[in-house]
Amino acid sequence: MFNPTDFPKPALISVNGVELEVFEAGRQNGGKPIVLCHGWPEHAFSWRHQMPALAAAGYHVIAPNQRGYGNSSRPTEVADYGIEHLSGDLIALLDHYEYEDATFVGHDWGANVVWGLTLLHPNRVNRVINLSLPYFERGEKPPVEFMEDMLGSDFYFVHFNRQPGVADAVLEENTFQFLRNLYRKNEPPREPQPGMALIDLARAETPLGEPVMSDSELAVFVSAFESSGFTGSINWYRNVDRNWHLLADVEPVIQQPALMIYGDRDGVARSEKLAELVPNVEVVNLDCGHWIQQEKPEETNQAILKWLEQQGATY
Template identity: 75%
Template structure:
């Protein structure tokens, strides 16, 4: 199902003071909800390969463009993108569909939101499936400070915060080139370049590796970001330390059954202490980079469906 025309038409759903653009399939499977949470700089369309497989397996699939993305609301205040607001949207989405809880699947920043949801609203999360980004230990030092100390001021998380608007403008001016250069697979390893890696990608003439998707698939992402710009989605990064403070007040242990899927060639390191914080977690790795569910769709679907079946039997 890689043809953009096969993806469900969206509905705008009012939740938590914003409107979310929601792509839904399998309503005939009401009672078995699974919510798919995309990462950055992505779109609900990044789950196009998973939707039909999950519907066939009997799930009611709900894939929102989260706030700041696509045709969902884009509040102007940076604070409107903190973990309270992002998880609040998902809770309100469950309320909208009349569900007490659901299985939540997150990739990249979507995984960060799903981890946060399980911490802040544990009663609303039945199971967790996260891709790429493992549970992030809170530690003694706010995350941004820690990153700046170890990775420097040009590291893109830090740069987005310390130089607001600079990267946004470069990405906005080079949307197609940035996304074309970012969405690659089989990228050969190389020495880190100076500067903000995202701005470097946006201005690089020649992409490295092989394209992750067809031109028509890429066009869905390009069109969405040409319309929305990048600032609202980058604002998620600008709440990293605020999130660190918010999560200081909650029990850091996630008790739900959890599946963690890594890409062996992802730049995000695997967690060596996952089960210290997520005692009911199982982890597996696929031979791919960061864009796991788009790079290895069949393997991702198989891993998710096998695990869900095992949970249902157990």
């Protein structure tokens, strides 16, 4: 397992009206940026296995804690977590380093941000690598309404929006238990239960399956969320309808070369139209659940580096 003391020390960088806590590797590889965007409820530390491998391959690796996370700024207004701000932070980070464009890598919510960033700022993204969350066709209804119709009011996206503050408080009361119970792999199949699944997970005394990481690694996440709370990060979910409206008029097809990495046991749905929406995409499947780059670090690194080499992008 990874020794958390080996993780780079962060810098606080002022961009786009906020401060971001940014971790770097391979700074000596200036001019070859690759930006790693974490998901929820994660942290830049989720890329601990990828950062040294990418730096060794010649990249300047930039892994921010995005707004709402870690020691990065946590604005109080919900609207400050919309895709225009989340993508604006990353563009401002490129400007800070004086980069015209970069390869962007995202997992989970980070993948959603990278897809949105690529739509809003196509000239600043040269390649896309996303894990778990594919690019989906824009629906006819706002997403929260659609999910409420399909999955009910207890589905976590809907609950976060319809009952603001409720889940936030439960997760904050049970931070260690929630994260310990969430970061699991090889979980036995379960029948769907009534109620809000993440609240139930936070209150469950016994975790299922096997831990994804060591106790010392988990402690990094627990410490970060004990300090920051969960509201800033959950506010990303509270902007999905605003983002849907904001992206209504952008060109929906992503032309950049893209790598999509799925976990075969991930509960996140796959996109049936991915090849239409992202015509230059290559798909890789790994035998793992949702926490792809932490469950299968070597395989993830191999998939990313092989694809970058095929793109003629490895230095």
